[in-house]
Structure formats: C-alpha cells, structure tokens
Amino acid sequence: MAKLNRSPWLLHYDGSSCNGCDIEVLACLTPVYDVERFGVVNTGNPLHADILLITGGINSQNQAVVQQIYSQMPNPKVVVAVGACACTGGIFKECYNIHGGVDTTIPVDIYVPGCAARPESIIDGVVKAVGVFQEKYEKYVSENKERKRSS
Amino acid sequence: MAKQTVVPFGPQHPVLPEPIHLDLVLEDETVVEAVPSIGYVHRGLEKLVEKKDFNEMVYVAERICGICSFMHGMGYCEAVEHIMHVDVPARAKYLRTLWCEMSRLHSHLLWLGLLADAFGFESLFMQSWRMREKILDMFEASTGGRVIFSVNRIGGVLKDIPPEMLRDFLKRFDDMGADLRRLTRTFLDDYSVNERLRDVGFLTKEQALSLGAVGPMLRASGVCYDVRKTGYAAYGDLEVEPVVSTIGDSYARCQVRIGELFQSLDLIRQVGEKMPTGPIAVPVKGNPEGEFFMRCEQPRGEAVYYVRANGTKNLDRMRVRTPTFANIPAMLQTLKGSQLADVPLLILTIDPCISCTER
Ligand code: SF4
Numbered sequence: 411m412a413k414l415n416r417s418p419w420l421l422h423y424d425g426s427s428c429n430g431c432d433i434e435v436l437a438c439l440t441p442v443y444d445v446e447r448f449g450v451v452n453t454g455n456p457l458h459a460d461i462l463l464i465t466g467g468i469n470s471q472n473q474a475v476v477q478q479i480y481s482q483m484p485n486p487k488v489v490v491a492v493g494a495c496a497c498t499g500g501i502f503k504e505c506y507n508i509h510g511g512v513d514t515t516i517p518v519d520i521y522v523p524g525c526a527a528r529p530e531s532i533i534d535g536v537v538k539a540v541g542v543f544q545e546k547y548e549k550y551v552s553e554n555k556e557r558k559r560s561s
Numbered sequence: 562m563a564k565q566t567v568v569p570f571g572p573q574h575p576v577l578p579e580p581i582h583l584d585l586v587l588e589d590e591t592v593v594e595a596v597p598s599i600g601y602v603h604r605g606l607e608k609l610v611e612k613k614d615f616n617e618m619v620y621v622a623e624r625i626c627g628i629c630s631f632m633h634g635m636g637y638c639e640a641v642e643h644i645m646h647v648d649v650p651a652r653a654k655y656l657r658t659l660w661c662e663m664s665r666l667h668s669h670l671l672w673l674g675l676l677a678d679a680f681g682f683e684s685l686f687m688q689s690w691r692m693r694e695k696i697l698d699m700f701e702a703s704t705g706g707r708v709i710f711s712v713n714r715i716g717g718v719l720k721d722i723p724p725e726m727l728r729d730f731l732k733r734f735d736d737m738g739a740d741l742r743r744l745t746r747t748f749l750d751d752y753s754v755n756e757r758l759r760d761v762g763f764l765t766k767e768q769a770l771s772l773g774a775v776g777p778m779l780r781a782s783g784v785c786y787d788v789r790k791t792g793y794a795a796y797g798d799l800e801v802e803p804v805v806s807t808i809g810d811s812y813a814r815c816q817v818r819i820g821e822l823f824q825s826l827d828l829i830r831q832v833g834e835k836m837p838t839g840p841i842a843v844p845v846k847g848n849p850e851g852e853f854f855m856r857c858e859q860p861r862g863e864a865v866y867y868v869r870a871n872g873t874k875n876l877d878r879m880r881v882r883t884p885t886f887a888n889i890p891a892m893l894q895t896l897k898g899s900q901l902a903d904v905p906l907l908i909l910t911i912d913p914c915i916s917c918t919e920r
Pocket of ligand 1: 525
C-alpha cells in the first residue's frame with residue numbers, strides 16, 4: 411500500500427448503474443468495511459473531491475454531467491471506474507443508449523472489476539487510487555515549481 | 562404574490578445516491594411545483610430481448626435494479642414459466658419466497674439508513690446498515706452474491722439451502738428480532754426523528770388512489786393493498802396481512818416499512834416451518850409462445866412484468882412497470898407546498914429507485 415501523506419476525499423457519481431455497485435460503494439462507508447479508516451471521506455461536492463468514483467456506464471443523458479463533474483474537480487484528480495458497467499458497459503454494452511465504459515468520456519486511472527464489484531475490491535481500488543493520487547500530486551507540485559522558476 | 566424562483570435539484574446531489582433531476586419552483590422557501598426530468602440512468606435494457614435469448618434475459622432482468630435484484634429475476638421467470646406452463650417445484654417456490662423476504666428486509670433497512678442520513682442522524686444510518694450486513698452475509702452464504710445473486714432460472718432456482726444452513730438462518734433471524742426492535746424504536750419514538758417526519762408530506766387516501774401510488778406509499782395512506790395476497794411464489798400458502806397506516810404523512814411511511822420488517826421476519830419463520838423437500842428445478846424444453854402479465858410486490862410496491870413471446874428463443878417484448886415509476890406522481894404531490902429544506906426527505910420517503918424507473 412502506498413504511503414499516505416494526506417486524506418483524499420471521494421465523490422461518488424452513479425452513471426447508469428443498476429444500483430448493485432452503487433449500493434456496494436455506500437456499503438464501503440458503513441461500519442463493516444469503513445473506508446474512512448484510510449482517511450477517505452465521502453463528499454457530495456465536486457470542488458472538494460480528489461477521487462471520482464463512477465459506477466455504471468455512460469449514456470447520452472449523463473455524458474455531459476460526468477464531463478462537468480470531472481472538469482469541476484480540482485487538479486490533480488483520479489478516476490476510479492467501479493464495476494463491469496463502468497469498465498466496459500458490462501451486461502448493458504449492447505443497449506442502444508449505452509456508449510460504453512467511463513473511459514469513453516473521461517480518462518480512467520483504476521478499473522475495479524466485478525458485477526457487482528465487491529466492497530473488498532472497491533476498497534482495494536480506492537487504496538490504489540490514493541497511491542496514484544500521491545504520484546500525480548508530487549508530479550503536479552514539481553511541475554509547478556519548475557514553472558515558477560522558469561517564469 | 563411572492564416572486565417565483567426555480568432551483569435545480571440534482572442530478573448529482575449529496576443526498577441522492579442516484580441521479581434524478583427536479584426543477585423546484587419556489588415562492589420564498591415554499592415549493593409550489595416540482596418538475597421532474599429523468600433519463601440519466603436509462604439503458605434501454607428492455608430492447609435487449611432482441612439480442613439475448615429468453616434464458617439469458619433472466620440475468621438482464623436481475624440487473625434492472627441491484628436492490629430488488631432477486632425479485633426482478635423472479636418476476637420475469639414466473640411470467641415466462643406461466644407462458645410455458647412449467648410446474649415449478651414447491652421447494653423452489655419456498656426458496657424464492659425466502660429470498661424475496663430477505664430482499665425486503667435488506668431493502669427496508671437500507672431505506673431506513675438513507676432516511677436517517679437525509680435528516681442528518683448519522684449514527685442511525687450506520688446502525689441500520691450494520692443490521693443490513695447481517696442479511697447480506699446470509700445472502701452470500703446461500704447464493705454466493707451480496708447484491709446480485711443469479712439464482713433464478715426458468716423452471717426453478719439454481720441453488721438449494723441445506724437444512725443445517727436453513728436452521729442456522731432461522732436462528733439468526735430470531736436473534737435479529739430484538740436488535741431490530743431496538744433500532745426501530747429510535748425511528749418511531751425519538752423526539753428529533755418525530756420532529757422531522759410527523760406532519761410532513763401528507764398524501765390522502767383519495768390522492769394515493771387517483772395518482773396510482775403503490776406499495777408502502779399507498780398503504781401508509783390507508784389503502785389495504787398488497788400484491789402478495791394474490792399468492793404468487795409460495796405466498797398462497799402463507800399468511801400475509803398487509804401493514805397499513807391511516808395517517809398518510811412521512812412518519813406513516815416509516816411506520817409501514819418498519820411494520821413490514823417484522824412481517825418479513827414472520828413470513829420467513831412460516832417459510833422455515835413449511836419448507837417442503839424435493840427438487841429445486843425442472844428441466845424446460847422448447848421456446849415460449851404467448852403473453853402474460855405478472856405482478857409481484859417489491860419492497861417499493863407493485864411491479865408488473867409483461868412478456869410476449871413468439872415461439873422463437875428471442876422474446877417479442879418485455880415490459881417492466883416498476884414501483885418507483887408509479888410513485889413519482891404521488892411524490893410530486895407531496896412536494897407541493899413543502900419547505901425547501903424538507904425536499905430531500907420527501908424524495909426519500911417514496912424510497913426512490915431510479916435505476917429501475919428508467920431501466
Ligand atoms: S457491474 Fe453489474 S452490479 Fe454493477 S452496475 Fe453494472 S450490472 Fe449492476
């Protein structure tokens with residue numbers, strides 16, 4: 411597990427999931443699984459979030475919403491696709507209204523498999539995301555320093 | 562007249578686990594009208610019948626919604642079984658009933674938790690979900706899945722519950738009764754919960770009937786109607802008495818759902834006593850031909866499955882009318898005249914399930 415220097419906050423958005431993965435994400439927050447022990451807090455505000463957790467695929471209606479949420483999040487940001495639907499479209503891939511996985515719309519860093527994804531694997535995904543976040547953050551800071559120095 | 566403002570609510574909103582969008586027309590703090598717009602979770606899975614055969618559709622039906630997943634699968638299976646004149650073995654029917662009631666338990670506990678979260682009672686939310694995990698454990702032990710089980714098939718069920726496991730389950734459910742009573746006492750008697758729920762979001766009996774409300778929403782307004790009375794699965798052999806309240810406000814809806822928790826425990830006990838032995842599935846040959854309407858009572862109310870088959874392995878049409886869809890007009894009615902601060906709570910009192918509404 412990556413060494414954590416800060417507590418990344420998490421935003422959950424339900425794309426077009428069947429609720430299966432959705433509910434499992436919520437279950438991660440409750441006493442039995444409790445992701446808060448990793449310093450991860452669930453927030454409802456994209457401006458407060460570092461990690462975006464998306465369940466379900468992208469359809470014509472929610473595409474703009476997902477894009478907007480992603481652009482509202484401050485840099486650096488990490489996206490986790492939870493469940494088969496969010497990874498590829500899953501069982502609904504052939505539906506007329508499904509464009510496919512989340513990566514058809516925004517860049518995805520971590521893919522969590524499963525239909526429904528189990529809370530253990532969701533937590534695993536979140537912990538990995540925290541690692542990715544740390545890396546992105548360090549890169550972001552050093553780039554910024556460089557930019558300041560050259561200007 | 563005060564000036565009117567329109568406040569957009571959703572689709573991404575802290576209190577909603579699922580996306581729904583409402584335009585709230587406000588006069589000061591009072592909602593005069595709520596205009597819903599939906600479609601954020603629409604997948605178009607009914608049309609998948611053209612690509613997947615009628616056996617594969619069982620798994621698609623289960624994924625209409627991950628909360629009532631078992632009931633969706635069962636409703637679809639019973640509809641197809643009816644067309645094909647399949648005689649489902651008694652044990653399969655009882656197992657289905659058991660899993661149905663377990664689904665109702667976990668769904669109502671989930672709702673209680675979300676409700677507590679909506680009015681800011683965080684520890685009550687955690688406690689409800691802690692209880693819910695116990696039921697998920699039993700689901701996992703008996704089916705292998707926590708939320709999506711895939712144990713239904715046309716002609717019966719795929720997994721059996723051995724007698725020792727069933728005995729163990731019944732004992733766990735017995736123990737759960739006391740815990741549930743302690744938990745629900747807070748919902749029913751606590752001062753702050755009462756303050757939030759009482760006299761909020763009235764729906765009269767006439768309104769409930771004319772707007773076509775279903776499930777706890779309907780029963781909380783004093784209408785005694787429960788589709789389990791029609792006796793699908795093994796409900797015909799069991800005693801089901803609908804839980805009804807006549808008050809019609811948010812408190813009544815909470816009361817009805819809590820009553821149903823104990824009703825489910827009672828039904829599970831009855832299932833345990835009467836569980837027959839024998840096979841759990843029969844082989845099914847050929848393709849379905851004909852059409853059928855199947856109704857079943859989900860935690861959120863009456864769901865309708867319409868299936869039309871043409872003798873090939875792909876169905877002509879599958880249509881699902883889900884309970885939340887039927888409850889949206891009633892929800893809009895309760896929102897009219899409410900305070901802005903109560904809106905999240907009122908949306909939650911219908912126990913919205915958007916993914917099944919939009920499919
Ligand atoms: S991956 Fe499976 S459980 Fe998760 S949202 Fe998709 S269909 Fe539902």
